[in-house]
Amino acid sequence: LPEPLERMPALERGRELRGRRGATALTIANLALLAAVLIHGADHWFIQERGVSALSFEVMLGGMAITAAAALSLAVALRGHGRAPLVALLAGPWVAAAVAVGHFIPHWSEFSDPYEDAGVGAVSYAAAWAVVAAGLALGAVAIRQAISARMRI
Secondary structure (H helix, E strand, O other): OOOHHHOOOOOOOOOOOHHHHHOOOOOOHHHHHHHHHHHHHHHHHHHHOHHHHOHHHHHHHHHHHHHHHHHHHHHHHHHHOOOOOHHHHHHHHHHHHOOOHHOOOOOOOOOOHHHHHHOOOOHHHHHHHHHHHHHHHHHHHHHHHHHOOOOOO
């Protein structure tokens, strides 16, 4: 394995089944969010006719931020860190809100890229809504895991 992966601590072996299911659910929800974010980004790059050149620097920065948040949350979950539910609870709904506010409300700032004004197709709407749904689902899974683990958020 690469050195950074070798340095990662092993997950506890003696966890109860419920804890493992929660960790697995959190990992799957994180994977779904990251996949949705990457598909949404691919939509901007390859499917939308206007291309990424029509996006402001701030919108591009927002796209990088949501990708980083989704990747960070997944990395923390894969490590089995005790604060993974908290990170997921912060990342998932924030990513969902950022995409919803950026694409589904009228223009409000340079971080805004309203799809209504852009004239994008159904695939673009579906990709953006998938990010919103995956972010909210990640938040729900994080809350459930935190409650089942009796962790304070």
